[in-house]
Amino acid sequence: MPVRLEDVLGIGDDLALRTTLQHLVDSAAELVGARYGALGVVEPERGGLAELFTTGTRGGTGGSGGTGGTGGTDPERAGRLAEGSTGLPGLLLTDPRPLRVDDAAADPRSAGTPPGPPPVRSFLGVPVQLDEEVLGHLYLTGKRRGPFTEQDQNLLRILASQAAIAIGNARLYGTARQRERWITGAAAVTTALLTGVNAMDALMTVAESARALADAFAGVVLQPTDEGGMEIVAASTSDDPGDIVGTTIAPGSPVLVQLLGGEPVFIEDSSTDPRMTTHVRSRFGPSMMLPLQSGGKLIGTLALPRRRGGKPYRAVDRLLATQFASQAALALVLADSQHDRERLAVYEDRDRIARDLHDLVVQRLFATEMMLESTRRRVTDPSLDGLLGRAVDELDSTIQEVRTTIFALQQPPADGPTGVRASVLRETGGAAVLLGLRPSVRFSGAVDTLVSPRVARELLAALRGALAAAHRRGGATAIEVEVDATARAANGTGRVRLVVTDDGTREDGGPGGTTVTWESPR
Incomplete structure (x- = not known):
């Protein structure tokens, strides 16, 4: 059954896109009468095919089935993606114009085109294009009856247009959802930081939230050291981050120079990039290192590494993470200022209480002690004298305890325990x-x-x-x-x-x- 346009326009999630693209290539082969069909999707920004959906068989027997980037082992998938990037299919990506060949074997451009048996004869392909951007290609081989016609080409172009709309809508939807998540996450982090957490909890909140939003293996916060380097002071990972915390970047490191200049650092592979010098770099792949700065002052760095071999960060990932880091830095400064104000208010309140205890309570207790001592000197009854003596001693002990409390109130309060x-x-x-x-x-x-x-x-x-x-x-x-x-x-x-x-x-x-x-x- 052909794909309905309203279904294409309504595509949102990745699963719906895969289903629709597979349906499109199935429909194309069925409507035109081809033995084999393929629809390739170009990976944004990096070029090359990210996915290849196929139907039929090169030899002309068997049923249909799509790889969709999920079927088979990695070498099998890589081989099929390579087939869609070379020969006549690859030409559709570099020269995005419809291509119809009656005898592919005799065409010198066919090197790399999916082979037989039997050998591929007829080939019809069109680019999947949205405005001027090439999103992929759709091609058919081995028409069962005669060569491909102009009518077949027009039909394939219509289906390719539907594929382009589907891919474009899915990417726009995905980007919008991603932006929404980052905005919501940044707002939640700001709210959490302004609710009165201590400094270390604030850094952990930023690290954990950024890790979740970026789909990273780790969220790491570094702060400048007295020697001019940077040290990891907070780390959030899916396992124990104990060997990560305390890792330092030496002064003068190229990465550090760039960060101190307020520029983010984007790394394709941490394990091989010569700018990375820490002992933990071998386990990481793509990474973002984002300066946390406010008012032109660098207060730290947010690093978001993925596992070695993980998918690279896209331009939209980098943009949203950079915006998050800017807002997180401002929230950290505001939270620190609020924490300082709250501590100052506590100090002032404790100082007031200490003054009241000293000026009022201690003085009254001391006056009462002096009155009892004076009364004791005039008493001749030994039992009463002993009773007054014990009362004077108790008052003296109480005065000492109050003075100890006054001293404690004048000390800065420690941060609450964490457990x-x-x-x-x-x-x-x-x-x-x-x-x-x-x-x-x-x-x-x-x-x-x-x-x-x-x-x-x-x-x-x-x-x-x-x-x-x-x-x-x-x-x-x-x-x-x-x-x-x-x-x-x-x-x-x-x-x-x-x-x-x-x-x-x-x-x-x-x-x-x-x-x-x-x-x-x-």
Whole structure:
């Protein structure tokens, strides 16, 4: 059945695009009567084919099936993409004009055209083009009855136009959704930073949110060192980032020079780029290093590396991440200023309380002590004298305790402790950017005291996995997280249990939600 234009115009997600393109190439081969057909999609910005949808067989037997970039092993897929980039098909990409050949074997341009058996004779191809941009090509080979005609070519051009509209709409939709996610994420980060988190939690919030939005393996924040280099002070990864935190970039590094100049650094492959000098670079591939600056001052760097061999960042990825870094830097400065104001208000309040205690309470207690001491000197009853003596001693001890409290009030308050509870809350808060909702969290027992650091790391990894799975399944409107440090095994030993429940789509596609349970000895 031919593809309807309204279906092409309504394409949004990637799955719908793949289905439509496969349907288009199937329809083209069926309507024209060709044994083999292929529709190639050019990879934006980098050139070359990103996907190749095929139907029929080169030999003229068998059914249809599309690679869509997903079928077969990587070498098989690479071979099929190469076939669509050379010979007559490749010519459609470099010289985007309709091409009709009655005997491909006799045409010198056919080198690389998909071979037989039997050998390919007739070839008909048209570019998939939107305005002046070549998005791919659509071609057929081996017409069953006679050569390809002008009517076949016109029909193929119509189908190629539908393919161009479908690809263009899908890319516009994808870009719009991506922009929406980054804008929403940046707003959520700004809100989170202005709610009063400490400096390290603020950096982790930026790192975690950026990692999720950029689909990166790691989100890393670096800050300048006294020696003129940069040090990784916060890192968010899907596993333990312990060996990443503390890594430094030496002063004078080409990357550092560019960052200190306020310019972002985009790297195709961190493992081979000579500008990268850290010991962790070997595990990373494409990367973005974005300056966090405000008022012309560099306050840090946000790095977003993907795994080695990962897909490269596109121009729109780089633009949106750079805008996010600019807003995150401003939010960090505002949060730091707000934190300073709040600390100053606390200092002023504590100082006022200390003055009141010293000027009012201590003076009155001291006056009362002096009155009792004076009364004691005039008492002749030994029992009463002992009672007054104990009262004077108690007042003296109380005065000393109040003075100790006054001294403590005049010291700067330390940042609140961070433990399992704070880490879980930070993790769910960061995931809210990607999920579009904030999970509810409930704790049972003294989790910060009962759970060991090693188990805490495993618990956080399990939590990340459960939240990522909920996001992947989609459809969730509520997510509940429970951490129970009072659980018991059958033999009575203490355990910690994590339960993550969501009301989204199950793995099997049905409704009813999913519950993920993780448990470990404390």
